[in-house]
Amino acid sequence: MHPIRKKRLTIVLFLVVGVSVAVALTTYALRQNINLFYDPSQIAAGEAPVDVRIRAGGMVEEDSVIRDPESLMVEFKVTDFSSSVLVEYTGILPDLFAEGQGVVAMGRLNGQGRFVADQVLAKHDENYMPPEVNEALEKAANKRASESGGQLETSAGY
Amino acid sequence: MYPELGQMTLILALLLAVLLSVVPLYGSVTGREQLQAFARPLTAGLFVFVALAFALLTHAFLTDDFSVAYVANNSNSLLPWYYKFSAVWGGHEGSLVLWILMLAGWALAVAIFSRRLPSVMVAQVLSVMGMVTVGFLLFTVLTSNPFDRILPNVPQDGADLNPLLQDFGLIIHPPMLYMGYVGFSVAFAFAIAALINGRLDAAWARWSRPWTTAAWAFLSLGIALGSWWAYYELGWGGWWFWDPVENASLLPWLSGTALMHSLAVTEKRGVFKSWTVLLAIVTFALSLLGTFLVRSGVLTSVHSFASDPERGTFLLALLAITIVSSLTLYAFRAPVVHARASYAGLSREVFLLMNNVLLVASTLLVLLGTLYPLVLDYLDMGRLSIGEPFFNLTFSPLAVAAGLLLGAGIFSRWKKTDGGWLGRKLLWPLAVSTLFTALVMVGYGEFKPWAFAGTFSASWVVIATFWDLWEKSSSRKGRLHGLKRQTRSYYGMVLGHLGMAIVMAGATIASNYGIERDVRMSPGDTAQVGDYQARFTEIGNRRGPNFTAEYGRFEVLDSDGQLVSVQYPEKRQYLVQRSVMTEAGIDAGLFRDIFIAVGERVSDDAWAIRLQYKPLVRWLWLGSIFMAVGGFLAISDRRYRLRDKVPESAGKAAAEGGGQAPGKPAGATS
Numbered sequence: 001m002h003p004i005r006k007k008r009l010t011i012v013l014f015l016v017v018g019v020s021v022a023v024a025l026t027t028y029a030l031r032q033n034i035n036l037f038y039d040p041s042q043i044a045a046g047e048a049p050v051d052v053r054i055r056a057g058g059m060v061e062e063d064s065v066i067r068d069p070e071s072l073m074v075e076f077k078v079t080d081f082s083s084s085v086l087v088e089y090t091g092i093l094p095d096l097f098a099e100g101q102g103v104v105a106m107g108r109l110n111g112q113g114r115f116v117a118d119q120v121l122a123k124h125d126e127n128y129m130p131p132e133v134n135e136a137l138e139k140a141a142n143k144r145a146s147e148s149g150g151q152l153e154t155s156a157g158y
Numbered sequence: 159m160y161p162e163l164g165q166m167t168l169i170l171a172l173l174l175a176v177l178l179s180v181v182p183l184y185g186s187v188t189g190r191e192q193l194q195a196f197a198r199p200l201t202a203g204l205f206v207f208v209a210l211a212f213a214l215l216t217h218a219f220l221t222d223d224f225s226v227a228y229v230a231n232n233s234n235s236l237l238p239w240y241y242k243f244s245a246v247w248g249g250h251e252g253s254l255v256l257w258i259l260m261l262a263g264w265a266l267a268v269a270i271f272s273r274r275l276p277s278v279m280v281a282q283v284l285s286v287m288g289m290v291t292v293g294f295l296l297f298t299v300l301t302s303n304p305f306d307r308i309l310p311n312v313p314q315d316g317a318d319l320n321p322l323l324q325d326f327g328l329i330i331h332p333p334m335l336y337m338g339y340v341g342f343s344v345a346f347a348f349a350i351a352a353l354i355n356g357r358l359d360a361a362w363a364r365w366s367r368p369w370t371t372a373a374w375a376f377l378s379l380g381i382a383l384g385s386w387w388a389y390y391e392l393g394w395g396g397w398w399f400w401d402p403v404e405n406a407s408l409l410p411w412l413s414g415t416a417l418m419h420s421l422a423v424t425e426k427r428g429v430f431k432s433w434t435v436l437l438a439i440v441t442f443a444l445s446l447l448g449t450f451l452v453r454s455g456v457l458t459s460v461h462s463f464a465s466d467p468e469r470g471t472f473l474l475a476l477l478a479i480t481i482v483s484s485l486t487l488y489a490f491r492a493p494v495v496h497a498r499a500s501y502a503g504l505s506r507e508v509f510l511l512m513n514n515v516l517l518v519a520s521t522l523l524v525l526l527g528t529l530y531p532l533v534l535d536y537l538d539m540g541r542l543s544i545g546e547p548f549f550n551l552t553f554s555p556l557a558v559a560a561g562l563l564l565g566a567g568i569f570s571r572w573k574k575t576d577g578g579w580l581g582r583k584l585l586w587p588l589a590v591s592t593l594f595t596a597l598v599m600v601g602y603g604e605f606k607p608w609a610f611a612g613t614f615s616a617s618w619v620v621i622a623t624f625w626d627l628w629e630k631s632s633s634r635k636g637r638l639h640g641l642k643r644q645t646r647s648y649y650g651m652v653l654g655h656l657g658m659a660i661v662m663a664g665a666t667i668a669s670n671y672g673i674e675r676d677v678r679m680s681p682g683d684t685a686q687v688g689d690y691q692a693r694f695t696e697i698g699n700r701r702g703p704n705f706t707a708e709y710g711r712f713e714v715l716d717s718d719g720q721l722v723s724v725q726y727p728e729k730r731q732y733l734v735q736r737s738v739m740t741e742a743g744i745d746a747g748l749f750r751d752i753f754i755a756v757g758e759r760v761s762d763d764a765w766a767i768r769l770q771y772k773p774l775v776r777w778l779w780l781g782s783i784f785m786a787v788g789g790f791l792a793i794s795d796r797r798y799r800l801r802d803k804v805p806e807s808a809g810k811a812a813a814e815g816g817g818q819a820p821g822k823p824a825g826a827t828s
Binding site: 071 | 394503515519522523526527530540541542543544545547548551552676677678729737738739740755757758760761766768
């Protein structure tokens with residue numbers, strides 16, 4: 001074979017092998033690390049997988065925050081005003097965490113329907129609402145509205 | 159009055175930009191020199207008007223003109239003057255004006271420092287930059303006018319600057335970052351100009367190099383500042399979150415790094431031309447993509463102010479036009495150029511090719527991880543996020559491999575490198591870095607595979623770099639003479655590579671051996687963090703200019719119980735936006751940081767406290783400074799200021815340049 005063609009062939013082969021390895025590794029890594037979002041209604045309906053790292057979000061229910069007196073463990077309910085899910089977290093909550101505010105929690109659902117969070121994210125400022133939370137609230141509100149036969153409510157009461 | 163004047167100047171700047179993008183280009187195509195000569199004055203005029211607009215906006219901020227909507231939304235009379243100044247780019251509209259100011263500034267710099275360039279080239283480069291400016295000025299004038307008034311109901315006071323942004327880091331982080339983003343427009347403009355007139359030669363690469371390096375150096379600083387700011391201001395001690403907004407700035411950095419290296423090959427050896435041009439286009443496109451992601455409201459974060467769909471559409475259209483038109487041009491023109499120089503399977507060219515493969519692969523990875531959730535969401539296929547583990551898992555091996563390759567590549571020669579010779583050369587660096595890494599593992603008391611890989615790779619780069627410097631600087635007239643003989647661009651490269659190694663070491667050690675503890679503490683309590691102890695002595699209140707704060711007093715003690723420092727982390731309540739901010743107390747050191755942050759009050763007398771021991775975390779930013787300094791040093795090399803002769807053959811350029819590439823005869827060193 002012509003030396004230049006041979007060189008080109010080597011380069012092409014090298015690239016093909018490299019790209020396939022990269023794609024395989026990436027797909028594998030992606031599969032391990034995709035965190036799907038579930039809203040409280042979906043979790044209550046049992047749609048969320050147990051013991052898989054997922055994200056859950058909604059509003060922190062009023063008067064639902066309970067602190068453990070000895071440690072940094074805290075419990076609260078996250079709601080989309082249709083259903084709510086009990087979240088357990090140990091650590092420091094973000095500055096803007098408060099009852100009646102939107103949050104997104106990262107963690108796993110245990111067998112008892114409790115969501116054990118390893119990370120809690122709250123909004124950055126007054127005007128910000130996590131888009132997932134916004135959507136979940138709207139969905140729940142729409143569902144309630146259509147169930148009661150009433151008018152469609154586009155944004156939940158916040 | 160002044161705000162209306164500001165709007166007028168923006169519109170005038172737009173008109174000048176339109177002229178700039180048409181007249182010189184037309185002149186260059188038709189060969190009319192008098193039209194080409196318009197490029198420089200038009201650029202100067204453009205800069206003056208944009209600068210004026212920026213000055214008028216700044217004036218509105220400093221004089222608390224709350225009749226201007228943008229000022230009212232982003233400032234407050236209580237704000238200290240320096241934050242009023244930085245608030246100019248604290249929001250969407252103003253940051254666009256800053257972007258355009260930088261763009262005009264870069265264009266002006268090209269106009270000034272391009273006296274040795276053929277006038278056709280200057281005309282085309284400045285025209286292309288003019289086109290980019292037209293796009294962004296149109297965007298500002300049509301969708302995001304910073305001078306819009308709220309009349310007649312002028313608010314009493316402003317809504318204040320987001321407290322997160324009231325920080326020294328914000329004063330300098332965006333300008334640096336934008337300098338980088340926008341700076342790549344110069345490399346882009348050079349690439350487009352070269353494609354238009356088919357002049358993809360060593361001279362073109364030599365002209366592009368300093369500009370690309372400058373943009374890269376600014377971007378490195380900008381990213382580092384962002385990371386530093388996140389570390390002490392919002393990160394609770396984290397320094398990189400693989401947040402889409404951070405990724406948006408990392409993408410052009412990665413491809414820009416690839417571009418710098420491939421430009422070196424194009425200049426020295428005349429190969430990889432088409433690839434280099436493509437990289438220049440891609441790098442600028444990624445800068446635009448970053449701007450789009452951050453500014454369009456697609457992502458919600460502290461950086462995205464606007465979620466006006468019109469703006470997003472406009473930016474997306476701008477991005478699409480840039481990419482489609484430049485790639486079309488590329489498709490038609492790039493195959494024209496052919497490389498004549500040849501190189502062997504083991505040579506500096508191949509090492510740099512592999513460097514490019516790794517950098518482009520990591521760019522693609524980050525791009526995938528960033529865009530995948532957005533695309534799925536857009537297609538309504540579910541909401542998901544891709545976690546940090548994905549990036550850590552895929553990015554780390556590439557970074558380690560890049561380091562290993564770099565250490566070996568430093569010794570390689572252009573055209574052909576003897577494998578056996580290279581192998582023998584690498585034996586000592588291999589032995590020394592293995593030993594050193596083992597010592598580091600023993601020092602930190604625990605073996606971790608990734609820590610070993612990262613540390614090894616970093617020390618490998620450092621040792622190879624110094625080894626090479628040592629060999630190159632040997633001279634019969636003494637070491638000092640030998641060191642003096644090396645060019646600035648060589649030292650620039652040395653610093654850049656050392657910087658990368660320092661960052662790598664910092665990232666590896668900080669993430670593998672850092673300690674993080676969330677504890678419940680009351681005044682009087684002591685908690686252990688690593689070899690140190692933190693004693694919480696008291697809690698108090700203080701008042702700042704526009705906030706009230708609750709602070710804790712902490713004594714940091716070392717293992718012998720000696721007082722190291724006293725920290726006052728605090729929790730601030732900003733008065734206007736009613737938001738809470740955490741200010742960490744950090745005992746900073748070259749080898750470790752002790753980081754203390756006060757969390758929420760968990761009972762009457764107890765607080766949640768985060769204590770962190772962060773080894774080598776400063777190295778992340780120190781290394782970035784090394785990289786940036788290296789970049790600026792390389793630009794100052796006199797060979798970029800030499801009068802350019804008739805396009806020389808690539809081989810001759812390699813022999814004469816020396817510089818960044820140790821392309822000197824092998825006999826000189828060994």
